[in-house]
Amino acid sequence: MWSTLPTEMKLAIVEVLDSDDVKNLSQVNRDTYAACLPSAFKNVKLANLRALQSFVDNVPRSYCRYIHFLELCTENNVRASEPRSVTDTIISILAASPCIEELVLNTRGSLHHSIIPCFSHLSKLECLSIHNSGPEELKPLSERLVVAIAASVPNLKRLSLDRVSRSLMHAPELHGVPPYVPLVSGDDNIPDHPLLGTDLYLPSLLRLPTLRELVIRDTHLGDPRWASVPVNCKLQVVDLGSCFHENEGFNSVCIQRIMGAVGKTVDEFSLTTAVSDAVFAKPSVTPLQRLRKLHISPFFPVDSVVDTISNLAGSPIESLSMQCYADDVVDVCTALEDFLNMRVERGSGFYEKLARIDVTVTANDASSPLDPDEDAECKEAEQRLKELCRDLRLTSRFTLRLARSAGLVPTRLTSLSDGRVRSMTL
Template sequence: MWSTLPTEMKLAIVDVLDMDDVKNLAQVNHDTYTACLPSAFKNVNLANLQALQSFMDNVPRSYCRYIHSLELCTETTQRTMHTRSVTNIVISLLAASPCIEKLVLNTSGSLHHSIISCFGHLTRLESLSIHNSGPEEVKPLSERLVVAIAASVPNLKRLSLDRVSRSVMHAPELHGVSPYIPLVTGDDNIPDHPLLGPDLYLPSLLRLPTLRELFIRDTHLGDPRWATVPVNCKLQVVDLGSCFHENEDFNSLCIQRIMGAVGKTVDEFSLTTAVSDVVFAKPAVTPLQKLRKLHISPFFPVDSVVDTITNLAGSPIESLSMQCYPDDVVDVCAALEDFLTKRVERGAGFYEKLARIDVSVTANDMSGPLDPEEEAECKEAEQRLKELCRDLRLASRFSKTLPPSAASRLARSTGLVPTRLASHSDGRVRSMTL
C-alpha cells in the first residue's frame, strides 16, 4: 500500500511524524528513505563546532537543500580554530542551504566579514538571530558585522541580536571612559554595504524596509542616531533589553528614544526598564499609537511597575503580561493590584481597552526553591489578583516557564534537538545521534 502512494502523499505523511518514527520509516527501502529526507533535515541544530564539522564531513551537500530551520554554534571545547577557518565552514553550510527560513547563529565573538556576502543568496530567510556566546571583553561581536549581515538578507522580517558590541569606529566617545563599555577595534576593514554604505551602526537597522520584528538584548543602545536615522521599516514587535554596563536611568533614556522613533507602527512591545517620560501617557502625542500588547520582563524593577504602566496609558493596550521570578511573585501581584485599583479610580478613558492580564513565573537558576511558607504567600497573592481580575471582567492566566538555559538542556535531554548526523560508507544518512 505504501509503495503505491504518490510521492506528494508520502511527503505529507512523513511531515507529520515524530523524528523517531521518521528514522524508523527511513529504513524500509531506498524510495522511502528518499521520501524521509525533507523531514529529517527540515530542522537542524548543531550544538558546537565539532557537531558542525561532523555534519559537513558526513552529510552530502545535496541534503542541505532540505534545511528550513538551522541553529548552529561555533563554540568549541577543543583547540581554538582560526576565525577565517571557522567562517569558511559556516559559509559552506549556508551556501548549500538555499531554503533556510530561520537561522540562529551562536558565535563566540565575530566571524570574518567574508561571511556577509553569502546572506544575499538566502532569499527565503525571514528570521535571523545572532548571539555572542563568548566573553564580550575578550571576544566582542561587532555591530558593524551584524548590521552588514542583516542588511544583506533580502527578505528579513525578524531580527534578534544578543550581546552585540559597539565599534570604536562609531562610538569613539566611549573609548577609555567610565563605565568602560567593551568596544570592538579592528572592524574598519568591513567593506561598505550597497544599501547602508559606511553607516554600519546599530541605528541603521531601522533603514531596512522589510524588517517587522526587532529584538536587541544585553547591548549598549546609547547611540544618539537612533533618534535621527531615517525609519524605513514598519516595526510591529519590539523587545529592547538593558545594557548591564550602564545604570537604569541611562537604559531607560535609550529605550525611550528608540520607542519614540519606531512607536507609530508597534503593536507589541517588551520592557526591561522603567519608562518615565509622560509623553507616552497622552493619546494625542504618544508615539505608541498602535500598541496593543505590553510585556514586562523579569528584570524590570518591581517598584516601577505601576508608574511605568501608568505612563503608557496613551496607548490602546489590550493585553498586559508580566514575567517574574518566584521570589518576586508576591510583589508583582501587589503592584498589579495597585494598578488595577488606580484604573478603577481613574474611570473611563484610562486603560479602557485592557482585556487581560497574564503573569508568567520563570524559574531562576541562581536561587533555590521557595520554602512552604513562601509558596503559600505566592498562592494567596495569585488568588487575590485572579479574583480582582474576575471582578473587573478581565481575563487572566498564571503560568510557569523555564529559563532559556534550562529549556535548552531539556530539549537536548529529551531528544528534541538533533545535534549530530552520522553517515555510512555509501553517503546515506541512516541514523541521527541526538
C-alpha cells in the first residue's frame, strides 16, 4: 500500500515522524529512502570539526539542499587546525545549502574572511547565531568578521552574538590600559563591505534594515558609536549582556546608551545590568515608548531590581519576567513584592498596563540542592508573591529551567522547528 501512495502523501507522512522512525522507514526501499531525505536532513547538527569533515566527505552535496536548520561547531580535540582549512570545510556546506533558514556557528576563535561572500547567497537565512567557544585572550572572534557576515545576509531578521572581541582597528583606546579588554589585531585584511565600507564595528549592526531581533552577550559594548550610528533597523527584541572585563557601572552606561538609540521600536528587552537614568521613567521622553515585555536575567543584581523597574516606568510594560538561581528566590520574590507594593502606593499611571509577572528558577546539575529549611522558605516566598499578584489581579507563574550550555537567559532565537525535531547529528 505504501508503494502506491503519491509522492506528496509520502512526504506528508514522513514529515510528522520522529527521527528514529524516519531512519527506519528510509531503509524500506530506494523510493522510500528518497522520500525520507527532506525530513532526514531538515535539521543538521555537527558537533565538532571531525563531524564537519565527515559530513563533507560522506554526504552527497545534493542532500544539502534539504537543510533548513544547521548547527556547526569547530571544536577540535585532536589537533589544532588552521582557520583557513576549517573555513573551507564550512564554506563547502554553506555553498550547497540554499534553503537554510537558521544557522548556528559555534567557532573556536576566528574563521578566515573568505567565508563572508557565501552568506550573500543564503537568501532564506533569517536567524543567525555566532558564538566563540575559545578563550578570548588566545582565540578571539573579531567584531569585524561577524559584522561583515551579518551585513552580507540578505534577509537577516534575528542575530545572536556571544563572546565577540573588539578590534584594535576600531578600539585603539582600549589597548594596554586597565581593565585590559582583549582586542583583535591583524583583522585589517577583512575586505570593505558593499554596505558598510570599512565601518565593521559592532554599532554598524544598527544599519542593517532587515534586522528585528538582536542578542549580544559576553561582549564589550563600550563603543560610543552606538549612540551616533544611523539606525536603519526597527528592532523589536533586544537582549544585551554584560562584559565581565568591565564593572557594573560601565556596563550599565553602555546598555543604556544602546537602549536610547534603538528604543523607539523595541517591544521586548532583556536586562543584565541596572538602569539608573531617570529619563526612562518619564512617558513623554523615554526612548522605550513601545516596550511591553521586560526580562531580567539571573545575573542582574537583586538589590537593584526595584530601582531599575521603577526607572522603566515610562514604558507601557505589560509583562515582567525574572530569572534567578535557586538561592536567590527569596530575595527576588521580596524585591517583586516591594515593587508591587510601590505600584499600589503610587496609584494610577505607574505600571498601569502591567498584567503578568513570571519567575523562572534556573538550576543546573552542578548546583547544590537547597536544604529542607531553605526549600520551605523559598516556597513560602513564592506563595506570598502569588497571593499578592492574585490580589492585584495579575497573572503569575513560577517555572524551573535547567541551565543551557548556550547561555542562561532565555531568548527567542531558538530553532525554527517545532517540538518534533529531527536532527542529523554526527
